[in-house]
Amino acid sequence: MRFLIVRTAIRAAADTDITAAWAGGRRLRDETTxxxxxxxxxxxxxxxxxxxxxxxxxxxxxxxxxxxxVKVLPLDDPHHRRADPGGPGT
Known part of the structure; x- marks a missing residue:
């Protein structure tokens, strides 16, 4: 299996952003968006x-x-496939 090793910068978060995320029940950092x-x-x-x-x-x-x-991400693991957004059930 192949892997991707990525070094990323960490975004700073203001106290107000942390409080808003906590109060709203959402994530402070969402890597998908x-x-x-x-x-x-x-x-x-x-x-x-x-x-x-x-x-x-x-x-x-x-x-x-x-x-x-530093993040280690599997590239071709068949057990961790995302659901097809246009597939059945949507």
């Missing part, structure tokens, strides 16, 4: 390689200081 800006993208062919690359990328100062984050 407004993804964080990408800083680096790397591909790996298996999980071991992906985790090794993610650990290496995590040593970047901005990640260690909490300004950026």
């Amino acid at each position: 407004r993804p964080e800006p990408r800083r680096q993208v790397v591909h790996a062919e298996d999980l071991d390689a992906a985790l090794l690359l993610a650990r290496a990328i995590s040593t970047v100062g901005a990640v260690r200081s909490g300004k950026q984050r």
Whole structure:
């Protein structure tokens, strides 16, 4: 299985945004509607390689200081497919 390793910038959130999200029962950050800006993208062919690359990328100062984050995403996992938005049941 192939993986995508992504280093992204973390968007700052104001206290009022946090309060509004909490009160409205919604998410503060929703990656499907407004993804964080990408800083680096790397591909790996298996999980071991992906985790090794993610650990290496995590040593970047901005990640260690909490300004950026590293995500490991499976690219072709048949068990985690999204439902077809135009398919049956919609």
